[in-house]
Amino acid sequence: MIFTDRELAYLKTQGLGRLATIGPTGPQLTALGFQLNGDGSLDIGGVALGKSQKWCNIAANPAVAFVVDDMTPDEPGAVKPGWGRGIEIRGVAELLTDHEPPAYGGDWFGREVIRIHPRRIRSWHLDPEQDEFTRNVGSEAAL
């Protein structure tokens, strides 16, 4: 698995991520839900995803970034309460046009799915042993 145990545990507590794509005039940034797959890829669903700007952007340029982060709550085991914590993923997005939608959308989502294949992962303030952990992942060239 390309994520550490701490990163996995964190991802499972978070319902929202932010997807950055490159549009015709600059970056586009959308807050959305996500599903983590067993191989470390992430699936994003939607009601009419194939008609969305992010879909068109990815069709033209599959390089994406995705971040899951929040303010660290003041609770037992938390690293640096009151600071931010999270995971940034840079990767390549694949457009699936007829795929089982991720479960978090209930019956609302269509069969168009954006799948993110991570190439570089950076996490911060999730592990008391190290403030930050950055590495390339996957067999392709890093982004």
Next chain:
Amino acid sequence: MIFTDRELAYLKTQGLGRLATIGPTGPQLTALGFQLNGDGSLDIGGVALGKSQKWCNIAANPAVAFVVDDMTPDEPGAVKPGWGRGIEIRGVAELLTDHEPPAYGGDWFGREVIRIHPRRIRSWHLDPEQDEFTRNVGSEAAL
């Protein structure tokens, strides 16, 4: 003011935003604090901002996106508790090399500041009267 009263009230409760810039191989996405200025621009500070990847990215391409969002808490007046809410800003970033740093950094920040000039604003689930509010702002062409 380019933000609505509800958007302003929301921005004042949030300490974190996410900045998307365009790098040499794809989008870069960073979670960071921000300061809202009186004219609707936003300032971002840092310890060694001029050496950061985001700074270099903006120097090459000033088009940016910035999002402030969270899960809507279940509290009085909240629009769609349990859903996400937030503001996406597309704009042009200016690199200030010798400017008073934003106050949220205490004494840590240097005099390099990234200033975001919004060109397009989209907010969602902040106003019970309308689910979403998107418009172009500023005198320049929209992004």
